[in-house]
Amino acid sequence: MKALLIIIDGAADRALKSLNRKTPLEVAHKPNIDKLAKDGITGIMDPITPGISVGSDTAHLALLGYDPFKTYTGRGAFEALGAGVELKPGEIAFRTNFATVDENMRVIDRRAGRYIEEAKEFEKIINSISLKDNPDVEIFFKHTVEHRGVLVLRGKGLSRFISDTDPHEIGVRVLESKPLVDTPEAKKTANVINEFTRIIYNLLKDHPLNRSRAKRGLPPANILLLRGAGVLPTIKPLSEKFKIKAACIAGIALVKGVAKAVGMDIINVPGATGGLDTDVLAKVKYAIKALRDYDFVFIHYKGTDAASHDGNVWAKIRMIERIDSAVGYLIERIKLDETYIVITADHATLTEETRNHSGDFVPLLIHGPGVISDDVDMFCERACLKGGLGRIRGLDLMNIIMNYLNKVEKFGE
Ligand SMILES: [Zn+2]
Numbered sequence: 479m480k481a482l483l484i485i486i487d488g489a490a491d492r493a494l495k496s497l498n499r500k501t502p503l504e505v506a507h508k509p510n511i512d513k514l515a516k517d518g519i520t521g522i523m524d525p526i527t528p529g530i531s532v533g534s535d536t537a538h539l540a541l542l543g544y545d546p547f548k549t550y551t552g553r554g555a556f557e558a559l560g561a562g563v564e565l566k567p568g569e570i571a572f573r574t575n576f577a578t579v580d581e582n583m584r585v586i587d588r589r590a591g592r593y594i595e596e597a598k599e600f601e602k603i604i605n606s607i608s609l610k611d612n613p614d615v616e617i618f619f620k621h622t623v624e625h626r627g628v629l630v631l632r633g634k635g636l637s638r639f640i641s642d643t644d645p646h647e648i649g650v651r652v653l654e655s656k657p658l659v660d661t662p663e664a665k666k667t668a669n670v671i672n673e674f675t676r677i678i679y680n681l682l683k684d685h686p687l688n689r690s691r692a693k694r695g696l697p698p699a700n701i702l703l704l705r706g707a708g709v710l711p712t713i714k715p716l717s718e719k720f721k722i723k724a725a726c727i728a729g730i731a732l733v734k735g736v737a738k739a740v741g742m743d744i745i746n747v748p749g750a751t752g753g754l755d756t757d758v759l760a761k762v763k764y765a766i767k768a769l770r771d772y773d774f775v776f777i778h779y780k781g782t783d784a785a786s787h788d789g790n791v792w793a794k795i796r797m798i799e800r801i802d803s804a805v806g807y808l809i810e811r812i813k814l815d816e817t818y819i820v821i822t823a824d825h826a827t828l829t830e831e832t833r834n835h836s837g838d839f840v841p842l843l844i845h846g847p848g849v850i851s852d853d854v855d856m857f858c859e860r861a862c863l864k865g866g867l868g869r870i871r872g873l874d875l876m877n878i879i880m881n882y883l884n885k886v887e888k889f890g891e
Pocket residue numbers: 487488533534535537783824825
């Protein structure tokens with residue numbers, strides 16, 4: 479028995495004005511997913527607990543069976559793991575942006591024009607930085623995509639409890655990092671970050687690469703903004719917890735990082751962009767192959783969440799419809815009597831109101847051998863309210879799936 483979990487990021491929503499008080503999942507034409515709902519069991523799920531708005535990182539931890547209140551150690555660690563950076567216990571990882579600041583360190587462009595052609599050369603410069611005040615701390619930087627990257631501090635006596643240097647808005651000065659707890663480690667780490675920020679600005683402000691950018695009318699990439707300090711979480715991997723081999727297919731570093739942290743293998747799929755332009759079918763094709771070698775395969779689609787953040791209802795609906803056609807391809811080609819298919823969202827994203835994640839519940843369906851079907855014949859928030867699974871927590875999902883695979887150890891005798 480195998481299981482395939484498909485998480486459609488931010489797919490759930492509220493009853494929207496522009497859709498005559500229906501949700502995108504209700505309006506989208508998705509015959510394949512609805513057929514799975516009809517033949518399977520459905521329900522609703524609170525990714526963490528009712529009303530708690532969650533990040534994609536904490537939500538995925540919960541959905542993969544790990545209590546985020548116990549295991550979450552900052553976003554930076556997952557970004558680093560997802561970017562393929564080896565992270566050791568005690569090292570501090572940050573998400574970073576190349577940005578443009580003026581001579582007063584005021585942020586002019588949080589993305590330095592977004593596309594940084596010279597990123598690999600800047601990467602070399604950053605990796606050659608040695609700190610004078612903190613010579614025992616080593617800097618490691620990896621550029622990922624566009625203006626983004628990951629920074630890791632390697633050394634003894636560091637802490638993740640420090641504030642961001644990224645002010646998250648323009649026209650404001652780069653922030654000084656401050657210790658968030660009263661420990662020598664936090665003070666030292668904030669000090670390291672502030673020294674690093676001074677050095678990098680002095681190195682890059684008049685650098686020939688930036689002068690050349692200026693000549694071409696591009697904003698200089700003269701600072702690195704840091705946020706989301708994190709450390710490697712201490713986690714018992716899925717292979718030990720459930721004695722399974724698990725793999726993840728995702729486009730975005732954050733989700734790959736969470737999957738890697740819980741011990742999943744990462745399958746990189748060409749064309750998986752983590753956006754609305756992702757190759758939905760390629761992910762499914764790789765998943766079909768992976769189901770031969772793995773007990774549990776997880777596919778993540780991000781485009782729905784991205785559409786909601788842009789406030790674009792119809793892009794969200796079209797993305798759901800594209801995923802549905804990929805699901806149609808999938809169910810024609812896998813052994814449905816040997817595979818459980820689970821479809822859900824990691825949280826709702828409100829396309830019309832906040833354009834951000836919310837604490838609303840999400841729909842859930844499980845299709846597979848022996849599953850007792852309910853009367854629900856559509857995968858959406860409203861229909862799944864009547865589902866046989868009732869209302870569950872995200873943290874229960876893996877146990878429910880693993881129970882179908884008969885992988886859950888007995889509690890007591
Ligand atoms: Zn998400």
